[in-house]
Structures are given as structure tokens and as C-alpha cells.
Amino acid sequence: MKFGGSSVADADKIRAAAARALAHRKAGRQVVMVVSAMGDTTDHLIDLARQISADPPKREMDQLLATGEQVTISLMAMALEAMGQRAISFTAGQIGMITDDVHTKARIHSIDVRRIHQQLDAGKIVIVAGFQGVTADGDLTTLGRGGSNVTLVAVAAALKAAECENYTDVDGIYTADPRIVPNARKIDRISYEEMLELASLGANVLHNRAVEFAKKYNVPIHVRSSLNTNKGTLIVAETESMERIVVSGAALKEKLFRVSLRKVPDRPGVAARIFHQLATGNIVVDDIIQTIDSDGTASVSFTVDTGDVTDTRRVVEGLCRKLSCQAVYQENLAKVSVVGVGMRVHTGVAERMFAALAQAGINIQNITTSEIKISCLIDRAQGREALRVVHDAFELGAKPSDRKAPAPARKTPRRQ
Amino acid sequence: MKFGGSSVADADKIRAAAARALAHRKAGRQVVMVVSAMGDTTDHLIDLARQISADPPKREMDQLLATGEQVTISLMAMALEAMGQRAISFTAGQIGMITDDVHTKARIHSIDVRRIHQQLDAGKIVIVAGFQGVTADGDLTTLGRGGSNVTLVAVAAALKAAECENYTDVDGIYTADPRIVPNARKIDRISYEEMLELASLGANVLHNRAVEFAKKYNVPIHVRSSLNTNKGTLIVAETESMERIVVSGAALKEKLFRVSLRKVPDRPGVAARIFHQLATGNIVVDDIIQTIDSDGTASVSFTVDTGDVTDTRRVVEGLCRKLSCQAVYQENLAKVSVVGVGMRVHTGVAERMFAALAQAGINIQNITTSEIKISCLIDRAQGREALRVVHDAFELGAKPSDRKAPAPARKTPRRQ
Numbered sequence: 001m002k003f004g005g006s007s008v009a010d011a012d013k014i015r016a017a018a019a020r021a022l023a024h025r026k027a028g029r030q031v032v033m034v035v036s037a038m039g040d041t042t043d044h045l046i047d048l049a050r051q052i053s054a055d056p057p058k059r060e061m062d063q064l065l066a067t068g069e070q071v072t073i074s075l076m077a078m079a080l081e082a083m084g085q086r087a088i089s090f091t092a093g094q095i096g097m098i099t100d101d102v103h104t105k106a107r108i109h110s111i112d113v114r115r116i117h118q119q120l121d122a123g124k125i126v127i128v129a130g131f132q133g134v135t136a137d138g139d140l141t142t143l144g145r146g147g148s149n150v151t152l153v154a155v156a157a158a159l160k161a162a163e164c165e166n167y168t169d170v171d172g173i174y175t176a177d178p179r180i181v182p183n184a185r186k187i188d189r190i191s192y193e194e195m196l197e198l199a200s201l202g203a204n205v206l207h208n209r210a211v212e213f214a215k216k217y218n219v220p221i222h223v224r225s226s227l228n229t230n231k232g233t234l235i236v237a238e239t240e241s242m243e244r245i246v247v248s249g250a251a252l253k254e255k256l257f258r259v260s261l262r263k264v265p266d267r268p269g270v271a272a273r274i275f276h277q278l279a280t281g282n283i284v285v286d287d288i289i290q291t292i293d294s295d296g297t298a299s300v301s302f303t304v305d306t307g308d309v310t311d312t313r314r315v316v317e318g319l320c321r322k323l324s325c326q327a328v329y330q331e332n333l334a335k336v337s338v339v340g341v342g343m344r345v346h347t348g349v350a351e352r353m354f355a356a357l358a359q360a361g362i363n364i365q366n367i368t369t370s371e372i373k374i375s376c377l378i379d380r381a382q383g384r385e386a387l388r389v390v391h392d393a394f395e396l397g398a399k400p401s402d403r404k405a406p407a408p409a410r411k412t413p414r415r416q
Numbered sequence: 417m418k419f420g421g422s423s424v425a426d427a428d429k430i431r432a433a434a435a436r437a438l439a440h441r442k443a444g445r446q447v448v449m450v451v452s453a454m455g456d457t458t459d460h461l462i463d464l465a466r467q468i469s470a471d472p473p474k475r476e477m478d479q480l481l482a483t484g485e486q487v488t489i490s491l492m493a494m495a496l497e498a499m500g501q502r503a504i505s506f507t508a509g510q511i512g513m514i515t516d517d518v519h520t521k522a523r524i525h526s527i528d529v530r531r532i533h534q535q536l537d538a539g540k541i542v543i544v545a546g547f548q549g550v551t552a553d554g555d556l557t558t559l560g561r562g563g564s565n566v567t568l569v570a571v572a573a574a575l576k577a578a579e580c581e582n583y584t585d586v587d588g589i590y591t592a593d594p595r596i597v598p599n600a601r602k603i604d605r606i607s608y609e610e611m612l613e614l615a616s617l618g619a620n621v622l623h624n625r626a627v628e629f630a631k632k633y634n635v636p637i638h639v640r641s642s643l644n645t646n647k648g649t650l651i652v653a654e655t656e657s658m659e660r661i662v663v664s665g666a667a668l669k670e671k672l673f674r675v676s677l678r679k680v681p682d683r684p685g686v687a688a689r690i691f692h693q694l695a696t697g698n699i700v701v702d703d704i705i706q707t708i709d710s711d712g713t714a715s716v717s718f719t720v721d722t723g724d725v726t727d728t729r730r731v732v733e734g735l736c737r738k739l740s741c742q743a744v745y746q747e748n749l750a751k752v753s754v755v756g757v758g759m760r761v762h763t764g765v766a767e768r769m770f771a772a773l774a775q776a777g778i779n780i781q782n783i784t785t786s787e788i789k790i791s792c793l794i795d796r797a798q799g800r801e802a803l804r805v806v807h808d809a810f811e812l813g814a815k816p817s818d819r820k821a822p823a824p825a826r827k828t829p830r831r832q
Binding site: 011014015045048049051052053054056057059060061063064066067070071073074075077078079081082088089091093094138139140 | 482487
């Protein structure tokens with residue numbers, strides 16, 4: 001069971017989370033909880049760091065941020081003990097949650113579950129600090145945005161858990177962000193693949209690394225609200241019936257920053273060099289477009305999250321000096337996308353999306369697609385409007401069974 | 417260099433502490449900093465725990481409290497890096513600061529200084545989290561009140577440091593607490609033995625375990641203010657000249673709680689059993705008095721810090737059932753004491769103290785002495801008055817050289 005920051009924001013919420021865990025325990029199950037930092041603790045810590053340094057060393061940032069979850073785990077153990085349930089809290093170091101040493105964005109290598117099993121077998125509820133890990137040298141790391149969900153799935157996979165519940169402040173995964181799209185609907189079941197696309201496209205509920213982990217180890221995740229006992233959304237392996245739904249959800253990524261490199265020498269290996277440098281700087285690159293200009297040089301564009309602007313500019317400026325190219329930055333972009341495994345077997349999805357955007361007067365700056373998604377890069381100011389337009393175009397606010405019949409299936413055989 | 421909570425209470429104070437460390441580093445010294453939790457962080461964390469549980473498990477309390485120092489170490493490293501000085505922070509676990517598993521009052525067993533030396537030799541300033549340790553199993557422990565000073569001395573001893581500076585919000589050790597005794601004077605030099613007595617008698621500046629450690633490894637501690645560059649108080653091994661001063665300081669312990677066990681069977685082993693049980697409960701017992709009553713049973717009294725009341729009552733009630741004795745509790749007591757290695761060679765010290773208290777109408781409930789201190793247990797309401805009276809009786813507000821000549825030396829030879 002994982003409880004996010006808003007679900008453990010104060011003493012009462014911690015007690016409520018503890019009570020949910022206790023109910024499972026009393027039903028005879030062994031329970032491991034993964035918890036995030038309380039409420040806005042992480043933001044408060046980041047603010048403290050900024051008061052000290054504009055560009056704090058990442059190792060020290062991790063050392064600082066890891067305290068947030070450590071506070072919650074100990075308080076959660078206290079809450080359970082106060083209810084008469086034996087409990088024990090563990091930091092990442094205490095259960096050998098070993099990661100690489102890429103501070104602020106570390107990846108989990110291994111978990112030593114012996115100590116967890118020991119304590120579960122002794123009848124205790126075990127509480128694990130989300131978001132954090134340790135390097136083989138014992139330095140603290142953090143797993144990046146949504147890292148507690150990664151911890152949840154990694155622990156569930158390592159323990160071969162029967163169930164994996166992700167408690168949050170929303171009722172589940174929606175067809176679009178309900179804060180932007182008022183008639184968005186909760187999705188009952190969604191495949192890992194769709195969730196992966198939605199997560200990487202800006203749906204904030206689950207981090208894509210968490211879903212990748214879940215898919216790899218086939219851990220079904222139940223995303224549900226900590227405020228009620230409603231069923232939420234089950235994220236599971238794809239089933240055939242899922243393909244009947246053309247589009248499962250729409251997503252908006254609002255904080256995109258585009259870098260265009262112009263006058264790039266058009267010779268083999270240059271693109272590789274550019275993206276190698278960016279990867280070395282641990283910058284996650286979104287869409288990439290390369291074109292050849294009339295003067296025979298290449299233009300290479302890519303988008304990154306605005307959070308990576310500082311790192312990106314540093315890398316790009318180094319590249320421009322070495323390659324004698326010019327960089328142009330465009331900050332105010334957004335990306336609207338639709339996702340659905342049904343796209344594999346239905347036609348006309350792209351046309352329907354482009355037509356809806358055009359009718360709303362929204363200009364598409366570029367298009368990227370995968371087997372199960374279509375994305376359009378647009379002006380940030382029109383992002384929210386675009387999400388509502390696309391959501392309506394596919395009738396995502398209606399029950400899947402009430403939506404208009406999809407276009408006829410392709411003649412080509414379905415891929416297996 | 418150790419900086420207490422008030423010396424790292426906000427970003428500016430952290431920068432000021434960093435600047436002091438940097439000055440040492442620039443003078444060519446290797447510097448290790450030990451830091452406490454910022455300002456009232458620890459109180460805030462304790463308050464959080466109390467919102468969750470009236471009696472939280474001590475292991476979880478340690479897991480919680482250790483976060484306070486972890487925040488400070490990372491911010492201090494950031495502050496130094498922002499000044500262009502390479503720095504690295506270490507939690508107790510990261511430098512193998514192994515303790516026993518007596519949570520909330522752990523004792524240090526060993527420190528693995530290799531990682532510290534490595535980083536110092538690489539030119540970095542090393543910042544160590546005070547107050548905390550880890551068990552051999554990796555569970556976090558804390559070292560009890562004043563634990564960061566214990567960390568300071570333990571690290572200094574392990575590194576065979578040339579100097580050991582304890583920065584705090586006062587100018588040094590005073591002849592009495594200046595908040596209670598307005599004419600209290602700063603002491604220039606004091607012996608470990610005197611400091612030990614003063615610390616265990618209620619002088620809050622340094623914890624007695626820190627001084628014991630310093631004495632054992634002969635680490636001179638310079639207690640000084642983080643707000644100015646004045647010389648503070650040097651705590652050093654005793655020298656002969658120190659004996660010229662009859663009394664070095666006076667102290668008041670205000671929060672004492674006395675337990676009197678009545679009708680205790682007067683047979684061998686009973687007292688041992690009582691204090692074994694208290695020790696097992698990790699209760700620090702202050703003065704002990706045993707008397708035989710007219711009915712042939714014994715009365716055993718002892719004082720404890722009021723912080724240990726809950727634990728003490730639990731142990732005492734168990735004992736009363738087993739030994740069929742009765743417990744009487746008296747809460748409102750204080751202890752006023754004078755300390756000085758000069759007592760060994762001067763007479764009339766006790767008489768002077770008792771006369772001064774009698775003249776002020778302060779009743780002495782009982783007296784305990786050691787070779788270099790005299791203590792009187794009195795009513796708590798008269799505690800502060802008693803401290804002022806005793807401080808004046810020994811002219812502690814005047815320079816040692818201006819005080820009245822001490823009574824003639826004893827005829828007996830001085831002990832070596």
C-alpha cells in the first residue's frame with residue numbers, strides 16, 4: 001500500500017492511512033506500506049536549499065530530500081503502534097534498496113527483502129520510505145519525480161505481492177485531468193502500455209518508471225483514493241477486450257521547452273554526439289525532429305521538460321561551440337495527446353484529432369505518433385483548450401459503451 | 417568545529433558557520449564540522465510524534481529525530497559549495513558511527529574514520545551529523561541530550577584533531593547560569609573534572625558524556641560563541657594552578673523528582689535489585705539515600721530527572737508489587753551545588769555554603785558531596801534564589817584573583 005504526500009499530510013491523515021493498513025492486517029494479510037513525504041515537506045526542503053544555493057550539489061540535495069520520507073515512516077510506525085499493531089519503519093538503506101549513483105534521478109538495482117520478510121513473519125506491518133535509495137557506498141539517492149510509486153512497485157515486485165494499492169488524492173486514472181476537463185471520467189481498467197504513454201505525456205498520477213516496473217514484473221496496480229473506499233483504476237496487462245475502446249485517455253504536457261540547433265554539420269554521428277551529451281547530462285529528451293535545410297546543413301530540434309532548462313542550456317552551449325551551430329530556444333509549448341490500444345485496430349483516429357483542433361483554431365506545430373498514441377505540439381496558451389477539444393472529439397466523457405461506433409477495422413490482420 | 421542548533425537556526429546562520437569553517441580551511445587546516453538540528457526542529461519533530469502517540473516506540477523516535485541533523489549537514493555542504501569550497505556531508509551511518517542499541521540514549525562504540533580522511537585529503541570540508549549513530553544492524557540511534565557534543569568529541573578523538581571548537585549561543589562556561597545569576601562571570605579555563613560535575617549538576621552547555629570522552633582522550637574543548645570572535649572557555653586537563661581557586665562554579669538542577677520507597681525488606685541484595693531494575697529501564701538515577709527505620713525496614717530514596725517520570729513510575733510500581741513496599745513521590749525539588757578542584761586543598765567550603773543558605777532561610781533537604789563538589793537538595797521554589805546566594809557567598813562574580821583569601825590549606829598531604 002502506498003500513500004502519497006497528500007494522504008499523509010498531517011497526524012489525522014497518517015492515522016487514517018494506518019487504519020487502512022490495519023484493516024488489511026486484521027483480514028489476515030501481510031502488509032507493507034510505502035509512504036511519501038508529508039504534504040509540502042519536499043517543497044519546503046527545496047525552498048530551504050534555494051535559500052542557501054542557486055545550484056546545490058545533487059548529492060547534498062538527495063541527502064536533504066530523503067529526510068522527508070524518513071519523517072513519515074517513523075510517524076506511521078508510531079501511529080500503528082498506538083493502535084496496538086506492531087510496526088517497524090525502514091529507510092532505503094535499512095532494506096538495502098541499492099540504486100545507481102545518478103543523484104536526483106537514481107534507478108533501483110536491487111532490494112534485499114530479507115529484513116522485510118523477517119518483520120512481516122514476526123507479525124509486524126512494515127513501512128518503507130518511498131522516493132529514496134542508497135548507492136553501494138551508502139550515499140543517499142532519490143528516484144526523481146513520482147519516485148515513491150517506483151518504490152511501491154519495486155517492493156511489490158521484490159516481495160511478489162498479491163496486491164499493490166496506490167492511495168492518492170484522486171479516485172483513479174481519468175480520461176483527462178479533471179481539473180482541466182470537467183467531464184473527464186474515471187477509467188476502470190487500463191493497460192500498462194496505455195498508462196506508460198499517458199504518464200510520459202503528462203498524466204501526473206503515476207510515474208512511467210513505476211509503470212515500466214509494474215509491466216516488467218506483471219504487478220497489477222490499483223490506483224485509488226485515500227479519502228473513500230471506492231474502487232479506483234486497475235492498471236493491468238493488456239486484454240483483448242481493451243481494443244474495443246479506440247481512445248482510452250487524453251493528456252496534456254504543459255511545461256515544454258524546445259531547443260532548435262541550426263547549421264548543424266550534416267554528417268554521420270553528429271546527432272548521436274548531441275544526444276549522447278544530453279544523456280550524459282541526465283537530461284530526458286522528449287520528441288526529436290531532424291530536417292535538412294536548403295544550405296545543406298541540418299536542423300535538429302528536441303523538447304525537454306522546463307525543469308531541465310539550466311542543465312540543457314549548459315550542454316547545448318558546449319555543443320554549439322564544438323559543432324559551430326546555433327541554438328534557438330522556444331519556451332512556451334505544450335503537447336496534447338490521445339492514447340489507446342484500440343488505435344491498433346481502428347482507423348481515422350489521427351484525422352479526427354487534427355480536424356477537432358483545426359476547428360477550434362489551434363495550430364499544430366508538429367505531430368509525433370506511436371502505435372498507441374498521437375501527439376501534437378501546440379502553443380502553451382492553447383494547451384488546456386486543446387485538451388478539452390480532443391477529449392470531446394473522442395467522447396471520452398461518456399461511458400465507453402455509449403460512445404459512437406468506431407470506424408471500421410483495418411483490413412490488415414491484427415498484430416498478435 | 418561543532419555548531420549547535422541556535423548557531424544553524426536559519427540560512428544566514430548556516431552561511432555564517434560555513435564562513436568560519438572556510439576561514440580555518442583557508443588558513444591551511446583540515447576541517448570537520450559537526451552540526452545539530454536547526455533551531456527548534458527537534459522540538460517540532462517531538463511535537464509531531466506526540467500528536468500521533470503518547471508513548472512512541474524509541475526506535476521510531478530515533479528514526480524521526482535523526483532527520484533534523486541530516487537536514488543541517490546537507491544545507492551546510494551546499495553553503496560551502498556555494499562559497500566555492502568543496503564539501504561533503506555524512507550521516508552517522510555513512511561514517512560508520514556505530515553505537516549500542518539503547519535508543520534515545522545510545523553510546524558510541526566506534527567510528528570508521530577512513531571516509532572522513534579520504535575526503536579531507538581530497539581538500540573537502542567534511543560535515544558530520546551530530547546527535548546520531550547507527551547500530552550494527554543499521555538502525556538509527558540518537559545519543560541523548562547534548563548528543564551533538566558527544567559526536568564532536570568522539571570525532572575529534574577518532575581523528576586525533578589538533579583543536580576542537582564548540583560553537584554555541586553563549587560566550588563560554590559561566591560561574592553560574594547568567595539567566596539566573598546576573599553577575600555570573602565567564603570562566604577562562606576549567607578542568608574536565610569540574611566540567612563533568614557542573615554538567616551532571618545541570619550546567620546545560622556541555623553534556624557530561626562529551627566531557628568524559630574529552631577527558632579520556634585528552635581532547636581540549638574550546639567552548640565559544642558563534643556570534644563573535646571572543647575567546648571562550650577552554651576545558652582542559654587539570655593543572656596545579658587551578659587548585660588556587662576554591663570554587664570554580666555553581667549550578668542548579670531544577671527538574672528533580674524524588675522517589676522514596678518505604679517498608680523495603682532490609683536484607684542483602686534488595687537495593688541492588690531496585691537499581692538493577694531502574695538501570696534496565698535506562699533510567700539515570702541521581703543521588704541515592706538509604707536509611708533503616710525504627711520498625712527494621714529500610715527506606716530507599718533516589719532522585720531522577722522529571723523527563724524520566726513515566727519510565728520510573730512504571731519500574732517502581734513493578735518493584736513495589738514484588739517487594740511489598742510503598743512508593744512516595746515528591747516532584748518539586750531542585751539541587752544547588754558548588755564545584756571546584758580547590759576544595760581538595762581548602763577547608764570550610766561546606767560550612768560557608770550551608771551558612772549562606774541558612775541565612776537566606778532556605779531549608780536543606782539533604783546533602784551529598786564528592787571530592788570536588790557539594791550539593792544541597794532544596795525546594796524547587798527556592799532553587800534560583802539558592803543559586804544566587806551560593807554564587808555570592810563564594811564571590812564568583814569577582815575575578816578569581818580579587819576574591820577573599822581562601823581558608824588555610826588542610827594539614828593532610830594533597831592527594832596526587
